[in-house]
Amino acid sequence: MNTPTPDAATRRTAWGYVRSLLPAASDYRDLRRTWRGDLLAGLTVGIVALPLALAFGVSSGAGAESGLITAIVAGVVAAVFGGSNVQVSGPTGAMVVVLGPIIAAHGTGVLAIVCVMAGLIVLAAGALRLGRAVTYIPWPVIEGFALGIAVIIFLQQVPAAVGTRPGRSPNAFVAAVESLAGVRWPQVALTLGIVALVAAVMLLTPRLHPRFPGSIVAIAVAALLSWALHLPVTTIGALPAGLPAPVLPSAALPVLGGLVGPAIAVAALAAIESLLSARVAASISDTGPYDADRELVGQGLASVVAGLFGGMPATGAIARTAVNVRSGGRTRLAAVVHALALLLIVSAGAVVVGTIPLAALSGVLMVTACRMISIATVRSVVGSTRTDAVVFIVTAVVTVSVDLIYAVLIGIAVAAFFALRTLARSAGVHREELPGHAQAGDERIALFRLDGALFFGAAERVIERVGEIRDAEVVILRMSQLQVLDATGAQVIGELIHGLERRGVTVLIKGIQTRHMRLAERVGVIAALRHSNHLFDALEPAVEHARSHVLRAAPRG
Numbered sequence: 001m002n003t004p005t006p007d008a009a010t011r012r013t014a015w016g017y018v019r020s021l022l023p024a025a026s027d028y029r030d031l032r033r034t035w036r037g038d039l040l041a042g043l044t045v046g047i048v049a050l051p052l053a054l055a056f057g058v059s060s061g062a063g064a065e066s067g068l069i070t071a072i073v074a075g076v077v078a079a080v081f082g083g084s085n086v087q088v089s090g091p092t093g094a095m096v097v098v099l100g101p102i103i104a105a106h107g108t109g110v111l112a113i114v115c116v117m118a119g120l121i122v123l124a125a126g127a128l129r130l131g132r133a134v135t136y137i138p139w140p141v142i143e144g145f146a147l148g149i150a151v152i153i154f155l156q157q158v159p160a161a162v163g164t165r166p167g168r169s170p171n172a173f174v175a176a177v178e179s180l181a182g183v184r185w186p187q188v189a190l191t192l193g194i195v196a197l198v199a200a201v202m203l204l205t206p207r208l209h210p211r212f213p214g215s216i217v218a219i220a221v222a223a224l225l226s227w228a229l230h231l232p233v234t235t236i237g238a239l240p241a242g243l244p245a246p247v248l249p250s251a252a253l254p255v256l257g258g259l260v261g262p263a264i265a266v267a268a269l270a271a272i273e274s275l276l277s278a279r280v281a282a283s284i285s286d287t288g289p290y291d292a293d294r295e296l297v298g299q300g301l302a303s304v305v306a307g308l309f310g311g312m313p314a315t316g317a318i319a320r321t322a323v324n325v326r327s328g329g330r331t332r333l334a335a336v337v338h339a340l341a342l343l344l345i346v347s348a349g350a351v352v353v354g355t356i357p358l359a360a361l362s363g364v365l366m367v368t369a370c371r372m373i374s375i376a377t378v379r380s381v382v383g384s385t386r387t388d389a390v391v392f393i394v395t396a397v398v399t400v401s402v403d404l405i406y407a408v409l410i411g412i413a414v415a416a417f418f419a420l421r422t423l424a425r426s427a428g429v430h431r432e433e434l435p436g437h438a439q440a441g442d443e444r445i446a447l448f449r450l451d452g453a454l455f456f457g458a459a460e461r462v463i464e465r466v467g468e469i470r471d472a473e474v475v476i477l478r479m480s481q482l483q484v485l486d487a488t489g490a491q492v493i494g495e496l497i498h499g500l501e502r503r504g505v506t507v508l509i510k511g512i513q514t515r516h517m518r519l520a521e522r523v524g525v526i527a528a529l530r531h532s533n534h535l536f537d538a539l540e541p542a543v544e545h546a547r548s549h550v551l552r553a554a555p556r557g
Contacts, residue, residue: 045088141415476507487523
C-alpha cells in the first residue's frame with residue numbers, strides 16, 4: 001500500500017483548504033426546487049434595494065452612481081463567492097458612516113483605492129480563517145453599535161431634508177446643527193414636505209400588505225409630484241445607462257500610506273457587519289449554516305471589484321437579506337437576480353431615476369434609521385444587567401460622538417473589564433476544617449481551598465487571605481478546585497510559599513491539576529516547596545503528613 005509523502009499530503013490539505021473558500025456546485029444543489037422562489041425574491045429585493053443604493057451613495061458623498069454600481073457589482077460577486085446562501089450585499093448605512101468622513105477629508109478620488117485596499121484586507125482575513133473572531137463581540141456592543149449607526153444615519157440626512165449643505169464638522173450631530181444655519185424659506189418647506197410625504201407612504205403602505213415596497217412607491221410619488229409641479233428642489237441628476245468600464249486605481253506611495261488607516265477601518269467594519277448579517281440570515285432561514293471565512297473572502301472580492309468599477313466598499317445588508325429570506329429566497333440565485341434587476345432598472349430608466357429629489361432619499365434613510373432602532377431590544381439590553389447596560393450605552397455614545405471602530409474596540413474593552421471583574425470575584429480562598437476526628441495539634445494546621453479563577457485580576461486576594469495566618473505551623477493549599485490559573489496566579493502562589501517558608505511555616509500542596517502542573521513547574525511553584533514530597537494528589541496523605549510534622553515539632557515534655 002502506497003503512503004502519501006509529506007509534501008503530497010501537505011499539497012492535498014492546502015488544496016482542500018483553498019477549495020473550501022471557493023464556489024462549488026453544491027451551492028446550487030436545491031436550485032431545481034427553489035428557482036421560482038429565488039427569482040421572485042430577487043426581484044423583490046431589487047425593488048427594495050434601489051432607493052437604498054441611491055440614498056447610501058448620495059449620503060456617503062460618493063454619489064448615487066457609486067451606490068448603484070456597488071449594489072450591482074458587489075451584489076453578484078458576494079453572492080457567488082460568499083459563505084451564505086441568502087446574504088444580500090451592497091452599500092449600507094454603517095459603511096456610509098465610516099466612508100463619509102474619509103471622502104470629506106481626502107476627496108472622492110481616493111474612493112477606488114480605499115475600496116480595493118479594504119477589500120484585500122478583508123480577503124486576507126478570510127484566507128487566514130479569522131471569520132469566527134466576530135463571535136467574540138458581546139451582544140451589548142453589537143446593539144450599542146447598531147443604535148449609534150442609526151442615530152448617525154438619521155443625523156446625516158438633516159442637511160438634505162432642510163435643503164442646505166452639510167456642516168464642516170466631521171461629527172454628524174455637529175454637522176447637522178451647522179446645516180440648520182443655512183435654512184431658507186420657502187425651500188425648507190418644500191424639502192420637509194417631500195420628507196414627510198415619503199415617510200408617510202413608507203409607514204402606511206405596509207398596512208396594505210407586509211411585503212409592499214413602500215420605499216420605491218414613496219420615491220416614485222415624490223419624483224412624480226416634483227416633476228409635475230416643477231418644484232425647485234435638488235435631484236439626483238444624470239446617471240449613466242449601464243456600468244462603466246473597470247479601471248485599475250493608482251496613487252503615489254505617500255498617498256497610499258495616508259490611506260492605510262482609513263482602509264483598515266473600512267475593512268474592519270465590512271467584516272463585522274457582513275458576518276453579523278450572515279449570522280442573522282442563518283438564524284432566520286432554513287438554508288443551512290454559513291461559512292464565516294468564505295464570507296470574508298467573498299466580501300473582500302466584492303469590494304475589490306466594486307472599486308475597479310467606481311463603486312464603494314460593500315458589506316452584507318441585514319435588512320435586504322431579511323427581505324430576501326421572507327420573500328422566499330433559498331439560494332444564491334436570489335441575490336444575483338437582485339443585482340441584475342438593478343442593472344436592468346438603471347439601464348432602462350436612468351433618466352427617470354435621475355429626477356428623484358434628494359430630499360426623498362433623505363426621507364427613505366430617516367425612516368430606515370428609525371426602523372433600525374428596536375425599542376424592545378433596547379429594553380432587553382438595558383434591563384438585563386447593570387454591566388451590560390453600561391457597555392451598551394458607552395458603545396452607542398462613542399459611536400455617535402467619536403468613531404465606529406473606536407466604539408467597537410472601547411465597547412469590547414469595557415465588556416472585557418466587567419467580565420474579568422466577574423471572573424475575579426469567582427475566585428475563592430476558603431479555610432476549611434481538617435477531615436476526620438480532631439486530634440491534638442490540629443489548631444496549628446491551616447487548610448485552604450482555592451477555587452474559581454486565580455489570575456492577574458484576583459491573585460492579590462490569595463496573598464491577603466492566606467498570608468495573614470499567624471497561628472499555623474503548616475498550611476495546606478487545596479488546588480484541585482482551581483479552574484483557571486495563569487502565570488500571574490502561579491507566580492503569586494510561589495511568592496506566598498516563599499513568604500510562609502521564611503516565617504517557618506511549612507506549605508503543602510494538594511491536588512494541583514495536570515493541566516496546571518507544567519505552568520506551576522515553569523513559574524517555580526513546585527521549586528518553592530521545602531521538599532518535593534510536599535506535593536500530594538489526595539487530601540488524606542497531606543493531612544497525615546501535616547499532623548506528623550506538627551507532632552515532630554512539638555516540644556517534648
